[in-house]
Amino acid sequence: MRDVAVIGVGMIKWGERWESSLRDLFVEAALAALDDCGLDRVDALYVGSMSPGLFTGQEHIGALFADYLGLAHLPATRVESACASGGLAFRQAFLEVSSGLSEIVLAAGVEKMTDVDGAEATYVLSTAADQEYESFHGITFPGLYALIARDYMHRYGLTREQLAAVAIKNHAHGSHNPFAQFPRKIDLETVLNSPMVADPLRLMDCSPITDGAAAVVLCPLERARELGKKKPVKVLGSGQASDTMALHHREDFCYFRSTAEAAKRAFEMAKIERERVDFLEVHDCFTIAEICVLESLGFFERGKAGSAAQEGITALDGKLPVNPSGGLKSKGHPVGATGVAQIVELVHQLRGEAGERQVKGAKVGLAQNMGGTGASSVVHILEGC
């Protein structure tokens, strides 16, 4: 295993991209990543996408994307792990470079979600739950996280306002992110008055439906300065784990074992303690998710992260900034692209080029990307060089 660095990142404007097709979104992000490091070819491509088939009717996207990137003979692989598809694509790319199999690998994530209507998008997303024993009964993703939120509120006394504080904080961060779908601040009233989606979660507790893509270029650390143009960012640790598919099979609905295991493996590889981490990008698909993830990652004790956003601990200027990019909530959540966009944000931050949302003195960042209700998790730790 050799050390690996990220030398190029590409992010595009996320939102309702009516004029852009699935392939357009990918190519735009991939070209941005290639331009960022000044390369025009790679040795392999991994692309994470949850459900291009159900969202757009297009499968076999590895070959399609290689073709439209103008690199038709590339080994191109689609990776799927629901909303963790992007994080997993990055991990596969990391493993391919680290193993010595390839020198330069492009990892991308993409989702085109607005070619179906809202009810259909809700249905497509629900295929990431247990199809026969959860989705069959009419549960949705907001619904599954609402089950978690209700349990958390019941057990730990979490308030509606504390949940809202997560969304308010992430929108405040996202207001400084030009790529974000909703780059604007929101207030408590907006959250509490937004329509109920799955009680107790309201629209403003939920990440939106988004068209988007993101891409990064990886190479061996020792060749990073030779191949890239900008400051390389080193991949310190990578961890992945799974959990029971159905939420009802978990002993503790509020604790993501897959995230805890993935973090443990990533920290073991990185050989650092949690104190070294300066900021986090985590999978806040719903406000409650950020709270449970922070506990599962081991940055808070169980039942203690509920007030973190309200108390400012996880704000940009707090003790542990979480989701400086705006998170899934403000930036958007084109499911397959999210995990890669987290890496993009880590690199922007670690290069010190995050502008108004820059975490001061950021040296080490952690990204946590999760599929389903945490049936799969990917954790990466990156360090600026």
Next chain:
Amino acid sequence: MAVGIIGYGTYIPRYRIRVEEIAKVWGMDAENYKRGLMLRQKSVPAPDQDVITMSVEAARKALRRAGIDGSEIGSVYIGSESHPYAVKPSGTVVAEALGATPEVHCADFEFACKAGTEAMFVGYSEVKAGTVRYALAIGADTSQGAPGDALEFSAAAGAAAYLFGAEGVAVEVLQAYSFMTDTPDFWRREHQHYPRHGGRFTGAPAYFRHATGAALRILEMTGKRPEDFRYVVFHQPNGKFPVTVAERLGFTREQYETGLLAPTLGNTYSGASPMGLAAILDEAGVGDLILMVSFGSGAGSDAFVLRTTERLLEIRDKAKRTRDQLDKNQRYIDYATYAKFRGKIRKR
């Protein structure tokens, strides 16, 4: 060897709509219907309920009361005019849900409102003939009357299930009899959503002729007189017809009121007289004689003379009683909700 009912159960959906609520929408006089038809409200199935779901619930209660396992059932007969499928039996789903498959005989029956007693007639006869050990007979309907039609005030939902056997008999069948002619008083052709009926032609030549004919003949066959019976139950398309026929035959209020559910339940079609019988079994003592007469348009009546045994007292409290389902936990809905539940709102 006595053959009879070894277990019984009913299911009534929790939703109700009042006569006033329906009358209001169609500009009709609610008091007229309440007085004339002796109907106050009717049960409404939830959108996720149908003949199959109600049959399963009623049959589970029957199994619980009988204390036998579903796998012991030899035949499953479901009588209904609202089977959810045009082609594909309701009975297969019910048998599967009860664990009765694969060694079981199964058929769906249709004979307007008497399909339930038809199933009972056949189930009883099979046990008596020794063809099967236990037979399950169900009458269930989620009937629909056309919007604005008089039928809309009564067409309700419910199910009753009876297990017949020769051991552990709670209610002996002393006589079963069927009386039938071809009388087109009520019908529904394929692809028609709502049934059509002959108005007042459904009265004297249809309901009254057949119910009376069946009752008189079975009394004659058994050598009984009305006063020999503790209870009587007739098919109840509304609250008025069964009272009229009972009184004409010389039965009293004390004999018919226990089994008269229509005023607060409506007409559950194939479930109607079987559910009335269940309400009687919930109350009856040992050795009570019961006369049951159904009616199905088309037209015909099945009649049963039944006698309770001590066993009834042992099994009765093993499942929820019919009146408890009828009178407790009702959920009243308005006409708009009713129209949505019953698929009366066209979406595409």
Next chain:
Amino acid sequence: MFSAKIWRESPQRYRLEAAKCLGCGKVFFPPRLVCLGCRGREFEKRFLPWRGRVLTFTVIHTAPTPFVDMAPYCIAIVEVEEGVRLTCQLVDVDLEAVEIGMEVELEFRRIQSNQSDGVLCYGYKAVPGGGE
């Protein structure tokens, strides 16, 4: 929905058939081929009770395509016996009256039926229990 997909699950949906591991006694619903607890592969069939208790719940307002006409509806995680849980709808209930810990009974209901030409899908839903 294709009928084979529905038919295959009917032992679980119609009868709550579960599997008890002969090695460690853990009960699985739906049945599994390998025990999560001891990795045993021998099981005996058992039927779960049609009653339980609400562990957590939500009311779905934004529903997926097959359920749009039913919204708002309640979905709960129900514990039917020690450690055995399932997710299902909770119906015939005032949505404001649902609470954690409430006793429920399971009833046989149609789960999906809005495809006019499709096979009907039956299974379990919870209804308020105890008081009835």
